[in-house]
Amino acid sequence: MKRINVIGTSGSGKSHFSRRLAQKLDFPCIEMDAVFWLPNWEHLDTEDFLLKLQSLLEQEAWVLDGNQSKTNTLKWQYVDTIVWLDYSFFHTFKQILVRSFKRSWSKQEIWEGTGNTESFRRNFFSSESVIVWMLQNYWKTKRKYAKLFASELANSVRLVRIKSPKQAELFLANA
Template sequence: MQRINVIGTSGSGKSTFSQKLADALGYPYIEMDALFWQPNWAESTDEAFFATLEQALASPQWVLDGNYHRTVPIKWRQVDTIIWVDYSLTRTLFQAVKRAITRCLSQQELWPGTGNRETFQKTFLSRDSIVWWTMKTYSKNRARYLAVMADPNFAHIRFVQLRTPAQANQLIQQLKEKKTLVTEPRSNA
């Protein structure tokens, strides 16, 4: 596992998992939302977004956090592993709402230098609502990712489907242990 894309519906926990995975492996963490969103919630053009993504993926090892289906030809060109955070709709929706409330209350800037913050209005009462987006895309994403896993064009990619947080934690623990075994010096005894 050298080049990993973590995918999943908004609110699934893919960013939290991706950061933990990158830390466990010692790989750079790349968040696609941070590459895409500009100040004042302006969207990058595809041309600019694709160029930024290409540059971010130039290193030999990385954990890429994000979907953006239109970027598949770029991000999966060299990917060797795709990890799908595929929790239940109930859990995903709960996590999306909890995260949205926390961000609204804390007013934390989502991506440094953008000034983008979640507001109650935008998060819960607009057509751009992340909660609505989660509900709207959950089933579509599941169907898409199940199809991708079965697609012979992607047979060279290792797919890992995580259905529970326990599975996610177990995978990270296994990778930490494996890395420890690889990096520990051998004794001369």
């Protein structure tokens, strides 16, 4: 277990879990959103994003936090383990609400050097809301990853499905 991709729907806690796992294993943690997002909520175009991501994935070991389907072909050439945080809808919804409120209140920069912060307007009253995104994509993401875990990829990659915070803690303790 040297190249690990942590996946899951928005709000599942991928970044938090990935940082903890990377720290435990003493591996670099690569947060795909931190690579993707530029200042003022602009983002890299797909080609530049994939080139930058590829250079990071060529490292010997890492924990990669992120989904972005357009990266699957690239990242899964390197990955040896995929960890799916597959928490219940209600748990995930609660987490994303709490996170969105805290980030809106604190105005803390999300990805260093971008100046990007969240606001109550963006999180609760906008079509760009991560909460709306989670609500629209939770079940679709769940079906997509269930298919993935039943695919031939299981023959070449270790697949770990974590369905509760308790299972996540156990996995981290034994990593």
